[in-house]
Amino acid sequence: MVVGKILKQHNIETNHIELGEVELTNVIDPEQLQTIKEELEEVGFELIDDKRNKIIEQIKTLIIQLVHEENGVLKMNLSDFLSEKTKLDYKYISNLFSEMEGQTIEKYFIQQKIEKVKELMVYDELSLSEIAFQLNYSSVAHLSSQFKKVTGLTPSIFKQLNKYTRKAIDKI
Known part of the structure; x- marks a missing residue:
């Protein structure tokens, strides 16, 4: 719910969100990705892209x-x-x-x-x-x-x- 809320605040559409995984509808730019990463870290989540x-x-x-x-x-x-x-x-x-x-x-x-x-x-x-x-x-x-x-x-x-x-x- 927290991840979904953060993505929604930035008008990022998702196909689905479940434990440990988010599938985005569209590709987002690196600057927006960095913002999302920082906001997720603030609430105890980590963006994993490796x-x-x-x-x-x-x-x-x-x-x-x-x-x-x-x-x-x-x-x-x-x-x-x-x-x-x-x-x-x-x-x-x-x-x-x-x-x-x-x-x-x-x-x-x-x-x-x-x-x-x-x-x-x-x-x-x-x-x-x-x-x-x-x-x-x-x-x-x-x-x-x-x-x-x-x-x-x-x-x-x-x-x-x-x-x-x-x-x-x-x-x-």
Whole structure:
């Protein structure tokens, strides 16, 4: 919405706007592009026009959507999913991602899943086994192991610490 508003203020027409991507109807001049870039940076966005950076952002966006909007449920393995969506060879995007991000795609995917686990634990509406099922873990033990590896805490310790750091709305 913010990106759309900035573009509209400058009378720039778009074909579509979605997470991480804008398709303009017409080419804009370099001066106008610089103005848009500066305004986007003021509100915390970055204009990406380098092909390699676009690919990395596309991969991140796909993983974030998969984990946070589709609950991590894949009907195929991650490499096939990303290759299909990007229309690029997985070995190429995997090497590019590792080179530019300093971590593997799989590690990034796991970190996103763990962040989703934390979010669901904070909401305290689902049990750990329900969270494991929802995020397509093979077992609670697998989720717990991955959680500890990424955060340094077991899920139960994380939940205990979280109880002491948050206050209920009616207690504020």
